[in-house]
Amino acid sequence: MATVVHAPLTGRLSGFRTNAVAAPASSSTKCSIVNASGKIGFSGCTLKSNLVSPSLRTGPTACSSVRVAAMVADLKTKSTAPEVAASENLLRFVKYHGLGNDFILVDNRKSSTLCISPEQAATLCDRNFGVGGDGVIFVLPGVNGSDYTMRIINSDGSEPEMCGNGIRCMAKFIAELEGTTEPRSYKIDTLAGLIVPELMPDGQVCVDMGPPILEAKQVPTTLEPTRDGAVIKAPLVVAGRSWSVTCVSMGNPHCVVLLDASEDVYSLPLAEIGPLFEKNEVFPARINTEFVQVLSSSHLRMRVWERGAGPTLACGTGACALVVAAVLEGRAERSCLVELPGGPLQIEWRESDNHVYMTGPAQIAFRGTAYLYS
Numbered sequence: 001m002a003t004v005v006h007a008p009l010t011g012r013l014s015g016f017r018t019n020a021v022a023a024p025a026s027s028s029t030k031c032s033i034v035n036a037s038g039k040i041g042f043s044g045c046t047l048k049s050n051l052v053s054p055s056l057r058t059g060p061t062a063c064s065s066v067r068v069a070a071m072v073a074d075l076k077t078k079s080t081a082p083e084v085a086a087s088e089n090l091l092r093f094v095k096y097h098g099l100g101n102d103f104i105l106v107d108n109r110k111s112s113t114l115c116i117s118p119e120q121a122a123t124l125c126d127r128n129f130g131v132g133g134d135g136v137i138f139v140l141p142g143v144n145g146s147d148y149t150m151r152i153i154n155s156d157g158s159e160p161e162m163c164g165n166g167i168r169c170m171a172k173f174i175a176e177l178e179g180t181t182e183p184r185s186y187k188i189d190t191l192a193g194l195i196v197p198e199l200m201p202d203g204q205v206c207v208d209m210g211p212p213i214l215e216a217k218q219v220p221t222t223l224e225p226t227r228d229g230a231v232i233k234a235p236l237v238v239a240g241r242s243w244s245v246t247c248v249s250m251g252n253p254h255c256v257v258l259l260d261a262s263e264d265v266y267s268l269p270l271a272e273i274g275p276l277f278e279k280n281e282v283f284p285a286r287i288n289t290e291f292v293q294v295l296s297s298s299h300l301r302m303r304v305w306e307r308g309a310g311p312t313l314a315c316g317t318g319a320c321a322l323v324v325a326a327v328l329e330g331r332a333e334r335s336c337l338v339e340l341p342g343g344p345l346q347i348e349w350r351e352s353d354n355h356v357y358m359t360g361p362a363q364i365a366f367r368g369t370a371y372l373y374s
């Protein structure tokens with residue numbers, strides 16, 4: 001008898017989702033695999049992902065050939081204290097996402113040193129061999145008067161300075177760790193400076209992302225500045241096409257490409273051009289690239305190729321950067337709805353303080369315990 005243990009966690013964009021897996025209850029029980037579209041794919045057992053109940057992972061099973069880094073995400077776990085279990089190579093985590101930009105959140109409050117290596121983080125992010133995620137986010141003790149410190153490792157193991165969707169997720173995670181449901185804000189130290197997310201009464205998170213950085217050398221880019229030290233509407237040839245680019249740092253570097261209104265952003269071959277921007281020699285620290293369709297002066301549609309993570313469903317710092325770029329190019333107002341593949345963000349580049357404010361959701365997906373392999 002085949003036993004389906006877990007229903008799949010499916011999403012609107014199943015191509016970005018891990019497959020849900022059914023595990024055998026005993027060696028004599030066959031397991032069925034439910035694919036991301038919700039269909040039972042086949043019997044037998046090649047364990048492919050992470051949704052296996054811990055109660056079912058011991059003892060002889062038909063899944064002994066498990067190649068995966070044996071991630072265990074227990075949807076039934078009720079724990080309210082998702083602290084790192086450093087013993088026995090186990091790591092407790094909570095998976096969150098902001099508009100489908102997904103992160104493995106780790107409670108690292110007991111130390112200022114990351115509890116796992118960048119390589120381990122990259123393995124955890126693998127959608128076939130790990131939990132799956134665009135990055136791992138660590139909550140560390142605060143420094144210099146901040147409440148907490150955020151560190152993030154991209155899915156390729158590199159460390160960026162900041163993450164907009166990630167910091168909304170982190171604010172929700174901290175509230176969970178602190179056991180509070182009250183609206184409040186946190187001062188978070190990041191490699192991009194102090195960032196302040198605020199939990200709103202409606203469940204959204206509004207983040208003061210600080211001021212944009214436009215000075216070419218600080219972005220950084222070696223492109224020739226076109227206006228007051230900034231790179232605005234500069235020509236850049238990539239993949240045989242001359243693009244008009246504006247470079248903005250929100251702590252991390254962004255290259256914004258505002259398209260003609262008539263060009264459908266979804267017609268671009270993102271997987272082909274994204275890496276060519278990311279690794280272009282004019283961006284010495286590599287770059288995140290946003291391709292933008294200006295639907296109106298307050299409604300922008302974007303797709304992103306992220307440095308160290310590839311095509312993601314949303315990029316918070318990218319949405320902030322493109323509103324700044326669109327204002328500088330005279331294509332948009334200071335307050336815009338930015339439509340990303342995973343949903344909308346409201347972005348405002350406030351004239352009074354020169355800070356960019358981002359408002360959007362952050363949601364828990366599941367909690368789990370992962371085996372760590374060095």
Ligand SMILES: N[C@@H](CCC[C@H](N)C(=O)O)C(=O)O
Pocket residue numbers: 101154159160161162163164165166252253288306307308309312314315316317318
């Ligand atoms: N998705 C993030 C940005 C994460 C960091 C980025 N990949 C980089 O390397 O700069 C966001 O929401 O801002």
